[in-house]
Structure formats: C-alpha cells, structure tokens
Amino acid sequence: xxxxxxxxxxxxxxxxxxxxxxxxxxxxxxxxxxxxxxxxxxxxxxxxxxxxxxxxxxxxxxxxxxxxxxxxxxxxxxxxxxxxxxxxxxxxxxxxxxxxxxxxxxxxxxxxxxxxxxxxxxxxxxxxxxxxxxxxxxxxxxxxxxxxxxxxxxxxxxxxxxxxxxxxx
Amino acid sequence: xxxxxxxxxxxxxxxxxxxxxxxxxxxxxxxxxxxxxxxxxxxxxxxxxxxxxxxxxxxxxxxxxxxxxxxxxxxxxxxxxxxxxxxxxxxxxxxxxxxxxxxx
Numbered sequence: 001x002x003x004x005x006x007x008x009x010x011x012x013x014x015x016x017x018x019x020x021x022x023x024x025x026x027x028x029x030x031x032x033x034x035x036x037x038x039x040x041x042x043x044x045x046x047x048x049x050x051x052x053x054x055x056x057x058x059x060x061x062x063x064x065x066x067x068x069x070x071x072x073x074x075x076x077x078x079x080x081x082x083x084x085x086x087x088x089x090x091x092x093x094x095x096x097x098x099x100x101x102x103x104x105x106x107x108x109x110x111x112x113x114x115x116x117x118x119x120x121x122x123x124x125x126x127x128x129x130x131x132x133x134x135x136x137x138x139x140x141x142x143x144x145x146x147x148x149x150x151x152x153x154x155x156x157x158x159x160x161x162x163x164x165x166x167x168x169x
Numbered sequence: 170x171x172x173x174x175x176x177x178x179x180x181x182x183x184x185x186x187x188x189x190x191x192x193x194x195x196x197x198x199x200x201x202x203x204x205x206x207x208x209x210x211x212x213x214x215x216x217x218x219x220x221x222x223x224x225x226x227x228x229x230x231x232x233x234x235x236x237x238x239x240x241x242x243x244x245x246x247x248x249x250x251x252x253x254x255x256x257x258x259x260x261x262x263x264x265x266x267x268x269x270x271x272x273x
Contacts, residue, residue, distance in 0.1 A: 003206030
C-alpha cells in the first residue's frame, strides 16, 4: 500500500474527518439519495464516496455488489473518484476498460464496472468526495445527466453538513 | 508531500495476495506510512505515543498487533481516527477477498 499523495492534503483530510460518516442515520439518508440518483440516470450503481489518502468510504450507496456494500469502502487506489477530488471538476469515463489507469482496476476487471460519471462534493471549500454513478456497460453521459448529478451533490453536501462533528483535532 | 517507501516486511501466514485483486493485509509499517501521509515530519512523535499506548514495539508483524494499534488510533484525535477507519476498510476488504479466494 502506498498512500495517494494527491489526496493527502492536510486541511482536506481534516474537513473529511469532521464528518461523522458512520452515523447510521446519515447512511440511511444518503442511501435514499443514491437510489433517487440511480433511478433518475438509469444507472445500476450510485454512490456518495468520501475519499481519504488510503481508502474510499461509501457514505451512501445503491446497487453495489453485496461484498462491497458490506465493507462500505475500498482501497483508495481503486476509486474512480480520484480525478474528481483532485481537480474539483466533474469527470466521466465512457469505457473504464479502455482507461489507462482503470483498465487494470479490480472493480473493472473482476466486478465489471464499465462506465462512470462523478461530480465533486465540496464542504468548507474542500473536495471531500464525489457523487457518482457507475454503469456495467459502456456509456456516454450527457451534460443534462451531469447537471442532475450536480443537483444531487448539492443535496448530499447539505446532508453532510448536518453530520459534522464539532470537536477540533 | 513525500511519502516514505514501505520497508520490506515478512509475510505472515494470512498475508498472501488475494487472487485477481492483488491485495495484502495492511501491516504496522503501512499504518506508519499512512500516518506519515497525514503528518509528514511530525509523524514520529505521534507514532511512538500510539505504539506505547498500544503496548507495542513497532516491529511486530502479526495481525493482532495492528488490531491493537487500530484500537488505540480509534480513540485518538479526528485525523488519526480517520486514518484508522481507512486502514479498517483495507483490512475488511482484504479479509473478505482472502475468504472468497480460499473458498475457490
């Protein structure tokens, strides 16, 4: 394991650490929201990911394979959301199997993820993660679909703000 | 931010790679490396304190040693807790895949 340096910004991690993403009420709210997004975009999987320098946490999810849903995260190097978090911009991958980084990603090779669209989740000016959809077939996402994701991301951030811890570290 | 290379460690019995996922169980040196990614030059003081509280020397290689360290990290300040949570996800991922791989 090597931590991902581009994800290790101290202030970003402090903001991420301030979110109580293990609170079951938060998970319930975000699960509902990802179900809504998956339905709106016709995608088999929708996620709210929070990305540290070593792991991604699925704070809310819909349609994940059972084992990933149980673990509620993966190593950071498997995350499709890294580019969204490091650039602060929406990203889409029409064919993950042809992507230079993700073509060998176990989630692609073994679990069959094939397309991706994600938008940033910005809390206190820091991109803590992404709201995204994952498809099991090649797919080009439209600007209208990205706007729907952005709208969902605004709702996600409003929910995350309600689950901030007030302690300082 | 420069992240130190992970020193070579022994391969305990349950640290074999998990088939096509090519993953190994996190180790104490990797926990140190993960903390270094957050704290940089300030890591050593934190590391020594965590090891002392957990009753570890730092050269242990058993899964139980890492679990003890994680239990201490889980009660520390928010950034260290976040690091512990990330390591727990990696352990849970590894354990699930190791089980699935050995069942094949």
